[in-house]
Amino acid sequence: MQESFNIASSSGSYSVALGSDLLAQVIAAHPDAIYMIDERLESVLPDSITKRILITANEISKSLECMPEVILKLRELGANRTSHLVAIGGGVIQDVATFVASIYMRGIPWTYMPTTLLGMADSCIGGKSSINMLGYKNLVGNFYPPVDVLIDMAFIQTLNEEQVVGGLFEAAKICYARGYPEFLAYLQESPAYPMQADNAQRVISRALQTKKWFIETDEFDQNERLLLNFGHTFGHAIEAGSDFGITHGIAVGIGMVVAVEYAKQAQLLTPVGISHAEHLISHVKALLGEGLKRVVAHPPRIDLALIMEKFNNDKKHRTEAYRMVVPKGDGNLVLISAPKTDAVRRDIELAYQSGLAAIAYPQG
Amino acid sequence: MQESFNIASSSGSYSVALGSDLLAQVIAAHPDAIYMIDERLESVLPDSITKRILITANEISKSLECMPEVILKLRELGANRTSHLVAIGGGVIQDVATFVASIYMRGIPWTYMPTTLLGMADSCIGGKSSINMLGYKNLVGNFYPPVDVLIDMAFIQTLNEEQVVGGLFEAAKICYARGYPEFLAYLQESPAYPMQADNAQRVISRALQTKKWFIETDEFDQNERLLLNFGHTFGHAIEAGSDFGITHGIAVGIGMVVAVEYAKQAQLLTPVGISHAEHLISHVKALLGEGLKRVVAHPPRIDLALIMEKFNNDKKHRTEAYRMVVPKGDGNLVLISAPKTDAVRRDIELAYQSGLAAIAYPQG
Numbered sequence: 147m148q149e150s151f152n153i154a155s156s157s158g159s160y161s162v163a164l165g166s167d168l169l170a171q172v173i174a175a176h177p178d179a180i181y182m183i184d185e186r187l188e189s190v191l192p193d194s195i196t197k198r199i200l201i202t203a204n205e206i207s208k209s210l211e212c213m214p215e216v217i218l219k220l221r222e223l224g225a226n227r228t229s230h231l232v233a234i235g236g237g238v239i240q241d242v243a244t245f246v247a248s249i250y251m252r253g254i255p256w257t258y259m260p261t262t263l264l265g266m267a268d269s270c271i272g273g274k275s276s277i278n279m280l281g282y283k284n285l286v287g288n289f290y291p292p293v294d295v296l297i298d299m300a301f302i303q304t305l306n307e308e309q310v311v312g313g314l315f316e317a318a319k320i321c322y323a324r325g326y327p328e329f330l331a332y333l334q335e336s337p338a339y340p341m342q343a344d345n346a347q348r349v350i351s352r353a354l355q356t357k358k359w360f361i362e363t364d365e366f367d368q369n370e371r372l373l374l375n376f377g378h379t380f381g382h383a384i385e386a387g388s389d390f391g392i393t394h395g396i397a398v399g400i401g402m403v404v405a406v407e408y409a410k411q412a413q414l415l416t417p418v419g420i421s422h423a424e425h426l427i428s429h430v431k432a433l434l435g436e437g438l439k440r441v442v443a444h445p446p447r448i449d450l451a452l453i454m455e456k457f458n459n460d461k462k463h464r465t466e467a468y469r470m471v472v473p474k475g476d477g478n479l480v481l482i483s484a485p486k487t488d489a490v491r492r493d494i495e496l497a498y499q500s501g502l503a504a505i506a507y508p509q510g
Numbered sequence: 511m512q513e514s515f516n517i518a519s520s521s522g523s524y525s526v527a528l529g530s531d532l533l534a535q536v537i538a539a540h541p542d543a544i545y546m547i548d549e550r551l552e553s554v555l556p557d558s559i560t561k562r563i564l565i566t567a568n569e570i571s572k573s574l575e576c577m578p579e580v581i582l583k584l585r586e587l588g589a590n591r592t593s594h595l596v597a598i599g600g601g602v603i604q605d606v607a608t609f610v611a612s613i614y615m616r617g618i619p620w621t622y623m624p625t626t627l628l629g630m631a632d633s634c635i636g637g638k639s640s641i642n643m644l645g646y647k648n649l650v651g652n653f654y655p656p657v658d659v660l661i662d663m664a665f666i667q668t669l670n671e672e673q674v675v676g677g678l679f680e681a682a683k684i685c686y687a688r689g690y691p692e693f694l695a696y697l698q699e700s701p702a703y704p705m706q707a708d709n710a711q712r713v714i715s716r717a718l719q720t721k722k723w724f725i726e727t728d729e730f731d732q733n734e735r736l737l738l739n740f741g742h743t744f745g746h747a748i749e750a751g752s753d754f755g756i757t758h759g760i761a762v763g764i765g766m767v768v769a770v771e772y773a774k775q776a777q778l779l780t781p782v783g784i785s786h787a788e789h790l791i792s793h794v795k796a797l798l799g800e801g802l803k804r805v806v807a808h809p810p811r812i813d814l815a816l817i818m819e820k821f822n823n824d825k826k827h828r829t830e831a832y833r834m835v836v837p838k839g840d841g842n843l844v845l846i847s848a849p850k851t852d853a854v855r856r857d858i859e860l861a862y863q864s865g866l867a868a869i870a871y872p873q874g
Contacts, residue, residue, distance in 0.1 A: 156520040210578050214644050249650040280578050286613040461615060
């Protein structure tokens with residue numbers, strides 16, 4: 147069953163549709179568009195689609211240094227100011243498409259079809275791009291939402307358990323960030339692997355409808371929307387510290403566990419707050435699995451000194467203070483600034499230690 | 511005497527101030543900002559300003575390939591999401607600053623101080639950037655206005671006659687585009703070289719207040735604002751066809767002459783329209799000067815075949831039709847689509863011939 151809703155943005159409203167067979171609808175609606183697609187998915191395009199830009203879904207492809215090559219392809223395919231771009235793929239394809247569509251001839255309209263659960267349940271709305279530059283991860287980027295987002299449930303079946311669980315962590319993050327009642331309502335939709343199309347659509351719909359509130363309230367990431375960084379500052383350090391051996395979605399789940407441990411360490415939570423935050427953590431742990439059923443069968447050993455270095459260098463911090471999204475009081479999220487003192491650094495390190503121990507990931 | 515007004519934009523309103531001593535005010539207000547400045551102007555900065563990025567004002571500096579180097583300097587100077595960028599210079603510096611400020615950590619606030627008349631009277635508001643890529647001029651760009659624009663009349667005295675006249679052509683274009691009465695009112699401000707500070711401020715203020723209507727009515731260049739391309743499609747071909755021996759501002763003046771010739775050739779004008787358009791042309795011719803008083807003392811010989819090739823490749827055209835801003839009827843500007851037929855191409859070529867003849871520029 148198809149459903150749709152709109153997102154308001156400063157550059158006009160855009161639509162989000164969820165359902166089956168949407169790829170066929172896009173192709174029928176845009177036979178002459180330029181299709182930018184994850185090279186591994188190229189076979190979903192019919193032969194009638196001849197204007198194609200294939201993207202390898204890796205960190206190099208989403209670097210500023212690689213943009214001229216992609217834009218040159220647009221030019222060679224004859225794109226002008228009225229051309230339409232259709233992007234099909236996960237986060238890297240979304241980042242490249244957002245950035246390129248925003249600057250090609252000062253902006254062309256585009257359609258996005260996310261193919262990962264992380265894209266479907268979270269990043270496909272909000273209009274952000276994150277672009278690497280000269281080895282700095284996500285140093286540049288911008289805001290340029292597509293004119294429509296079409297989420298075809300058929301792509302769910304192409305995802306493995308790690309990809310689904312990573313996406314579910316972002317979905318859980320959004321709902322928990324909105325408040326404990328929203329998180330409880332989300333859990334009613336049975337977010338777990340494996341997912342069938344109808345189950346997936348309900349989970350994705352709830353996450354996106356919740357995220358809609360954040361991005362309509364704070365489009366440019368100045369206030370409320372910053373709460374959606376929950377799990378990210380702690381998680382990015384794990385991603386980078388494992389040399390990306392731990393994927394973004396999984397790292398966000400672990401990052402939420404560490405953030406809760408930090409809040410406990412720094413005594414920010416009331417007993418009610420602890421019970422709400424622990425409920426989230428038990429959900430994360432259940433999705434990560436244990437023993438032979440672990441999603442990441444052999445997690446890499448995590449070097450705490452390296453993690454702390456990566457954490458220190460995160461661009462979200464200020465010169466004098468760490469900026470972290472953590473649960474506080476009765477468990478609602480807040481953005482806190484903690485001075486860069488030895489005591490705070492020790493709390494952060496202890497939070498990593500106890501967080502990684504809680505999920506039985508090796509550290510050293 | 512200082513004056514100021516606001517411009518409304520989708521990302522919030524920004525202020526424009528005109529007056530003297532504004533550079534000193536900016537430096538007092540932003541002692542810790544990062545200053546991006548035309549390297550030829552560096553001496554205007556006091557020693558207390560230590561965070562500097564020097565830009566060579568040429569076409570290479572505003573290419574997408576050069577952006578990583580500039581952004582790396584921002585990073586090395588310690589810029590974070592709350593850092594402020596102050597850009598001081600002409601069009602190239604504005605283009606680089608707009609683009610870089612828009613994407614660095616997804617956007618940082620910036621202040622712009624234009625130092626050319628073209629920047630002061632036209633491009634400093636509207637928020638556009640134009641960036642070259644792999645040899646394609648202005649193929650990419652975006653919209654990202656500064657938080658304030660400060661126009662210090664002291665910079666007027668650093669400009670030569672060709673630079674002043676080029677800026678006046680853009681100012682005349684804006685006022686004519688708004689309508690013949692606005693153009694007559696503009697002429698009352700005595701736009702001519704040399705200009706004193708008070709005279710310059712009145713000319714600039716009138717041009718900007720007129721442009722304000724266009725960009726507030728049509729921020730993203732979809733309808734009314736497109737009329738400000740008057741002189742540009744014809745002019746860009748002259749710029750490119752002379753290998754940039756004819757500067758942008760001068761080329762826009764010549765482009766307006768050619769556009770009027772086209773309208774006459776294609777019989778688009780009533781007798782009233784011809785008289786209004788001729789009034790503009792006589793203003794352009796007066797500014798270009800003649801004989802020994804010519805602004806461009808030795809204009810390069812213009813190769814018509816090359817000009818036609820450049821005109822054909824302009825990115826503003828559609829696949830099937832040329833798009834041109836020309837006076838029509840009683841002389842008001844319109845955006846027309848003319849089919850790419852031999853007859854239309856002949857009219858365009860004849861317009862170039864008679865336009866260049868009217869200003870006594872050599873052609874062949």
